[in-house]
Amino acid sequence: xxxxxFVLTGFADEVDDDLETQLDVLESLGIDSLDLRSVWGxxxxxxDPDEMATIERALDERGISVSAIGSPIxxxxxxxxxxxxLDRFETALDRAARFDADYVRLFSYWIPDDEDPxxxxxxxxxxxxxxADLAEDAGITLLHENEKDIYGxxxxxxxxxxxxxxxxxxxxxxxxxxxxxxxxxxxxxALLQTAEFVEFLHVKDAVKGxxxxxxxxxxxxxxxxxxxxxxxxxxxxxxxxxxxHLAAADGEDGLSGPEAFETAADALRDCxxxxxxxxx
Numbered sequence: 001x002x003x004x005x006f007v008l009t010g011f012a013d014e015v016d017d018d019l020e021t022q023l024d025v026l027e028s029l030g031i032d033s034l035d036l037r038s039v040w041g042x043x044x045x046x047x048d049p050d051e052m053a054t055i056e057r058a059l060d061e062r063g064i065s066v067s068a069i070g071s072p073i074x075x076x077x078x079x080x081x082x083x084x085x086l087d088r089f090e091t092a093l094d095r096a097a098r099f100d101a102d103y104v105r106l107f108s109y110w111i112p113d114d115e116d117p118x119x120x121x122x123x124x125x126x127x128x129x130x131x132a133d134l135a136e137d138a139g140i141t142l143l144h145e146n147e148k149d150i151y152g153x154x155x156x157x158x159x160x161x162x163x164x165x166x167x168x169x170x171x172x173x174x175x176x177x178x179x180x181x182x183x184x185x186x187x188x189x190a191l192l193q194t195a196e197f198v199e200f201l202h203v204k205d206a207v208k209g210x211x212x213x214x215x216x217x218x219x220x221x222x223x224x225x226x227x228x229x230x231x232x233x234x235x236x237x238x239x240x241x242x243x244x245h246l247a248a249a250d251g252e253d254g255l256s257g258p259e260a261f262e263t264a265a266d267a268l269r270d271c272x273x274x275x276x277x278x279x280x
Contacts, residue, residue, distance in 0.1 A: 077112070142169055
């Protein structure tokens, strides 16, 4: 029997800061993995050994795995010193190994306001290439997210990063809402330019050209059912991660709450049904 192309996961810290509440909601929704970004209000890179051991025990008891480390790596100014940030990146790789996660999410640096991103292209590529080399050594795959206002916020620059670094350990997350917030059509425009590198989805919808106008999947301009169908037709096999941001979003985290997270899960499942594709 062929496995479904999509595996449902999500940022459990969007439910609540409390670990047990996060896991209760995931279990109630039939979701058996999570993107680990923060617990008890502490970012995954700042967790101490006792906290990590507590999380490991709770995940093992519930049979829940970690689909990705939702790190904030790369959400710093491109003009900031690189070496301290590289040390933090190595912590992200260590967290992935600790929680048996194949992936680390990362970004490609804030570009100074009103400056041409091309001015910083060489430095972005140098930094991304160095991290890809370390990821290859660690056996971890990096997932670049198309966050707005970083170097790789447009599909052309996302493609530029992946093709220039040219590493099997650097792939991309496709986030339709982030594209919409900068006025880019995620489907078909962004998908056509990046589909061959997409290995993970972050699922939230939005109103095109409006920042902060986040919607459940299928209720904005993201054409998410068409995106799911197109990826399935290409042979996609991987995670679709709920990142609803239905209550708030800040520089590193987002919040939805238990009820809104359930709304987002139901909306995504409706999109799977409309697209005629399977998931688990």
